[in-house]
Amino acid sequence: MTRFRIEREISLRNAFCKAPKGRVPRNICRTLFSRTTLRKSRSQRRRFAASPAVILAIVVSAGVSAGCQRPAEPFTRVAVEGEVTWQGQPLDGAKIRFVPLGETTGPKTVFPIQAGRFAATSDSGPPAGNHRVEIELVDDPRWSHDDEQAWTRLASSRGRIDRPTLPNAYHVNSRLTATVTAPTADRSEPLKLSFVLTERP
Numbered sequence: 001m002t003r004f005r006i007e008r009e010i011s012l013r014n015a016f017c018k019a020p021k022g023r024v025p026r027n028i029c030r031t032l033f034s035r036t037t038l039r040k041s042r043s044q045r046r047r048f049a050a051s052p053a054v055i056l057a058i059v060v061s062a063g064v065s066a067g068c069q070r071p072a073e074p075f076t077r078v079a080v081e082g083e084v085t086w087q088g089q090p091l092d093g094a095k096i097r098f099v100p101l102g103e104t105t106g107p108k109t110v111f112p113i114q115a116g117r118f119a120a121t122s123d124s125g126p127p128a129g130n131h132r133v134e135i136e137l138v139d140d141p142r143w144s145h146d147d148e149q150a151w152t153r154l155a156s157s158r159g160r161i162d163r164p165t166l167p168n169a170y171h172v173n174s175r176l177t178a179t180v181t182a183p184t185a186d187r188s189e190p191l192k193l194s195f196v197l198t199e200r201p
Contacts, residue, residue, distance in 0.1 A: 075106040075127040078180045081119040082193035084135060086166070090116020091197065094166075097134040098178065104129025112138075119190065126180050133176035135195065137166060169201035 084091040094113040100106055106127025111118045113135070120126070169175050178193055 073106070075129075076182050077106075077122050077125045078128050078182055079120060079122040079125050079190035080180065080193055081117070081190045082195070083116050084113050084118065084195045084197065085116055086197045087199060091135070092116065094135060094137045096195075097136075098126035098131040098180070099134065100127060101130040101132055101177070104131065121190075122183075125190075128180050128182040131178050131180060132174055133178050133195065134171045134174045135166060135176070135197065136171040166197065167199070167201055170197055175201065 084094070084096065091113055092115055095110055096113055096118050097108060097110045099108050104127060106129070109120065109124070109126040111120050176195060180191060183191075
């Protein structure tokens with residue numbers, strides 16, 4: 001025990017045991033501040049601090065706490081909702097992709113289109129800015145897996161399935177664009193978008 005620690009513990013003992021208010025019995029003071037008790041206390045602290053299990057528990061706890069916090073993104077996501085029609089009818093079994101253009105920062109975002117509609121919240125929506133929009137089919141409603149008549153139609157087609165596709169101008173070579181604007185004081189609801197697709201873009 002260094003001289004500094006001895007003086008500090010003596011000062012603490014005197015302040016605790018001789019204070020006018022909150023004074024405790026002398027035998028308790030002697031027990032709390034005896035050299036034997038202090039040495040045991042320091043020994044226990046050293047064992048506790050050096051225990052590998054304790055160190056591992058602290059590290060794991062810190063990692064779990066850090067993992068529960070979602071890091072802030074350097075861009076603003078926007079809630080969107082909209083409709084997509086093909087040849088005048090709601091498009092179904094498709095997906096819409098927003099690809100950032102120019103100085104727009106953030107990832108690509110993809111959302112399903114069902115019954116001609118799509119939607120995304122502010123937690124998963126596209127980043128604010130300019131985007132190229134790509135729309136492509138993912139399901140063929142004529143060959144649904146639970147359609148009992150699909151096998152009959154497949155047999156009559158001699159085993160060939162002509163999968164419907166959209167023109168390349170809507171996906172691979174898309175010329176569709178959208179400007180996603182961040183919410184303002186005058187607009188708190190999702191940004192509404194609409195895309196009308198025709199056979200000849």
